[in-house]
Amino acid sequence: MLQCVADMNLSTSYGRVGVPRQLVIKKDASSIADAVDKAGLILPLVAKPLVADGSAKSHELSLAYDQYSLQKLEPPLVLQEFVNHGGVLFKVYIVGEAIKVVRRFSLPDVTKRELSKVTGVFRFPRVSCAAASADDADLDPSVAELPPRPLLERLAKELRWRLGLRLFNLDIIREHGTRDHFYVIDINYFPGYGKMPGYEHIFTDFLLSLVQSRYKKRSS
Numbered sequence: 001m002l003q004c005v006a007d008m009n010l011s012t013s014y015g016r017v018g019v020p021r022q023l024v025i026k027k028d029a030s031s032i033a034d035a036v037d038k039a040g041l042i043l044p045l046v047a048k049p050l051v052a053d054g055s056a057k058s059h060e061l062s063l064a065y066d067q068y069s070l071q072k073l074e075p076p077l078v079l080q081e082f083v084n085h086g087g088v089l090f091k092v093y094i095v096g097e098a099i100k101v102v103r104r105f106s107l108p109d110v111t112k113r114e115l116s117k118v119t120g121v122f123r124f125p126r127v128s129c130a131a132a133s134a135d136d137a138d139l140d141p142s143v144a145e146l147p148p149r150p151l152l153e154r155l156a157k158e159l160r161w162r163l164g165l166r167l168f169n170l171d172i173i174r175e176h177g178t179r180d181h182f183y184v185i186d187i188n189y190f191p192g193y194g195k196m197p198g199y200e201h202i203f204t205d206f207l208l209s210l211v212q213s214r215y216k217k218r219s220s
Contacts, residue, residue, distance in 0.1 A: 001187040004162045010155060014148035015180030017155055017172075022080040024050070025073075032070040032079070041081055043067070044110055047121075048186075050076040063107060066119045073121065083183055084109040085173035086143035088134050092170040093196045094156045096206040100196055101146050103134040109176055147172060147182055155184075165189050166206075 002019045010017040023039045025032055036045065047062040063082065064070050073079075089106040092099060107124060134144075160166060171186040193199045 001163060001189075002184060004159060005155075005184045005187075008155075008158055008162075010151075010158065012151060012154060014151040015182055017151065017182045017184060019184050020046075020081040020083050022078055025075045025077050025079060026050075027075050029071050029073055029075055032073060032075075033067045036067070036070060036079065041079060044082045044115065045070070046080045046082050046107070046185075047073050048078045048080065049074075050078060061107070061124045063110075063122045063124065065110075065115065065121075069119060069121045080185065082107070082110060083173060083185075084176040085183075086140065086176045088139065088143050088173075089185070090147055090172045090174075092147075092152060092156070092172055093191070093193065093199075094160070094166075094168055094170070095193070095199075095202050096166050096209060098202045098206065099149075099152055099156055100198065100202065101152065102197065103137075103139075103144065103146075105134045105137075106173065142179065143174070143176075145174075145179075147174070148180075151182070159187075163187075163189070167191075167193075 002022070005017065006019045008017070021039070021041055023035060023041060025035060044063050044065045047064060049060065062073060064073060064079075085106065087106055087108045089104050091102050091104050093101075137144075155170075159168070159170075168187060168189045169191045170184050173183050173185055175181040175183065193203060196202070
């Protein structure tokens with residue numbers, strides 16, 4: 001699904017939206033380092049499990065700092081170049097035409113000094129879950145500022161058409177040090193909406209619009 005975002009190459013006066021370079025590893029951890037080298041991915045790398053069964057393990061992220069540590073990862077997984085983003089991501093819920101954005105704490109930035117000295121794999125359980133809400137935190141305004149609404153509306157419209165989905169959410173980050181360069185790092189179809197603020201009204205309006213749309217089609 002992230003490939004749809006890459007294919008869009010979305011760039012407007014409100015900003016640019018892309019995806020970090022990534023690589024799918026289905027088996028054989030010993031070959032990961034060679035695959036990463038051939039793909040030209042730059043460390044550190046975020047490792048995400050391909051399993052999406054709702055278990056604790058399926059929500060666990062790992063951050064690999066060096067080539068040697070890559071063999072400690074457990075395929076199947078997706079490797080994604082890490083982009084510094086101020087430790088905050090934006091979870092964008094899409095329910096039909098409605099868009100709701102919340103802030104979540106994310107992985108911390110990695111400095112050049114850390115990258116030169118730190119080795120190994122660090123695991124982070126349930127990053128960006130509702131318990132990690134950053135909506136009320138005292139954040140640097142350049143980090144906390146939400147992505148421009150017109151940019152999100154254009155992105156959501158394109159993805160609704162390309163994916164054929166009306167219920168999904170996006171994890172979006174802003175590249176640290178920029179104001180308008182965004183990356184979509186994850187897409188989930190039919191996510192849990194229970195933690196989305198105001199979900200009862202938004203979801204009820206969505207279901208009502210479906211009924212009304214179908215009624216109008218039958219009437220015509």
